[in-house]
Amino acid sequence: MSENTDVWEVFIQSKNGLAHKHVGNVHATDKEMALQNARDLYTRRNEGSCIWVVKSEYIVSSESEDGEAFFDPSNDKIYRHPTFYKMPEGSKNI
């Protein structure tokens, strides 16, 4: 029997109202153990109010090597940023 256990990625919400942030991973054979291990490993100093765990194999990542091509479509659309527009002199609250 192979001894390899599943790896789970851990995301922690540090305070109610904030987004969950990736902090690392843990080894565990089931989801309950993954949550408990994540609690023991990543929240020893009150770092969190909520934890997500997800099996690493379910994470799909873009390749950083061809990152440029992948993100290219957003490069030439500077009109998506508010600073692109000329505002008439004296206009306020916009």
Next chain:
Amino acid sequence: MKEQQFQEKIDLEKKIEPKDWMPVDYRKHLIRQISQHAHSEIIGMQPEGNWISRAPSLRAKMILLAKVQDEAGHGLYLYSACETLGISREELVEQLQDGKAKYSSIFNYPTLSWADMGAVGWLVDGAAIVNQVSLQRTSYGPYSRGMVKICKEESFHQRQGYEIMADMANGTPQQKEMAQDALNRFWWPSIMMFGPQDSDSPRTGNAMKWKIKRQFNDELRQKFIDQTVGQAEVIGLTIPDPDLKWNEEKGHYDFGEMDWDEFWSVVNGNGPCNIQRLEHHKKAHSDGKWVREAAKDYSKKQKSTETN
């Protein structure tokens, strides 16, 4: 070509991430260094674990327990970082147990009295912090992030050790003697934790070029000595080095010769506790085998009930 692009990225202080292309030797160097670092955290639990049941007060016991638990956590952060390089946790543990992978030699010294808990926290963790602060800027992303997290947690370790030393140094004459004895035994092994002098360190070249290491061994050692001498003075203990002297011109302390024969002899397995440390690790690992197997079976059973 790829190697050149890789080096350009490093030179621009960009981090290398797990899926990025990297030279075979960069990967190899990292696996060796990070796993050695992880194993040190895990084996390092033993000399301190030795005193949990004999801590002199409930306060001291809770603190020591929390500290040893932190060391386990640090080991796990580092194993995680190492696994991103394509080696499994199981292989890493195997390499430790086979003696193929090393851990810091400092943990092959015994902890003989409660004062040693002070010396370990103050000096051993102190030296580790100097090294780890520098490694926060290492070029490999997961290693760097692990170091940041570890450094945040380590400063309590050093302070609790220094507090023990200060209390004992200001206690009864026997307690002060114990504190001085602990300092005498741990001083030289602690400053040798930074590794051989750079002139004798075979692996430094590429590690600096690739920014795995950010500072030379001797530089880090000097920094540790400079900051520790004053701390010893404050609590009235004497660092066991007759050649230790402030050098006005350099702005650093001069210090005596380290005993490298002893260093290499401990690295090569002949320290007072090498055998004991590994035997204990193997025993704990094999004693836990049934738990790992039960957990696996439980998860299989759950999966089959889910699908039914």
